[in-house]
Amino acid sequence: MRYLFTLLCLAALVACQSPPPKALPTPVQRYCALEIPGPLELWLQEVGASSLLTPDQAREQLQEFDRNSERPFSQLRYALLNQRLAEPSSWIRARDTLRELGQAEELSPELEPLVALLLQHSQAMINAQASHRQLLTELAKAQREETELAEKIQALTHLEENISQRRSQGDDTVAPER
16 A cells, blocks of 8 residues: 555656646737738839830820829839830930939838839830930931942943943944953
C-alpha cells in the first residue's frame, strides 16, 4: 500500500509538471471591404481607368477639366488625359505637368516613382514623335531624289534612242565616236 501511495503521488507530480496542451491560434480575419486604399493604389487605379479612354473621350473630359487645380491628383489626371490624346502638343503638356508634379512638396514619397515613370514615358513619346517626323522628312527627300534620278535616266535613255535612230538613218550630223 505504501508503494501504491508513492506511485500515485509520483504520477500526480509528473502530471502537474507537464505543459498544458497548446491551444490552436485563432486566425486573424481581414475584411477587404473595410480597407481604405492608399494614395498609390488610387493613382494606379486612375492610370488604369484613363488607359481605357479613347482620345475623343479624353478630349471631352479635358474640356470639362479645371486646369487651375493645384492638387497632385488633379495634376496627375490632367497629365493622363493629355497622354491619351497622343498628339505632340498633348505629350508636351503631360510631360510639363508631370515635371511640376514631381517637384511638388505635397507629393508623397511613395508616389514619386510612379510620377517619374509617367514622366519618362511622356518624354519617350515626345522623342519618338520627333524621330518619326525626322524620318518622314528624310523619306520625302529620298523620294524626291529618286524621282529626279528616274527623270534624268529617262531623259538619257530618250537621248540615246534618238542618237541610235539618227545613226541608223545614216544622218551625218552626229559626230562619230572616238
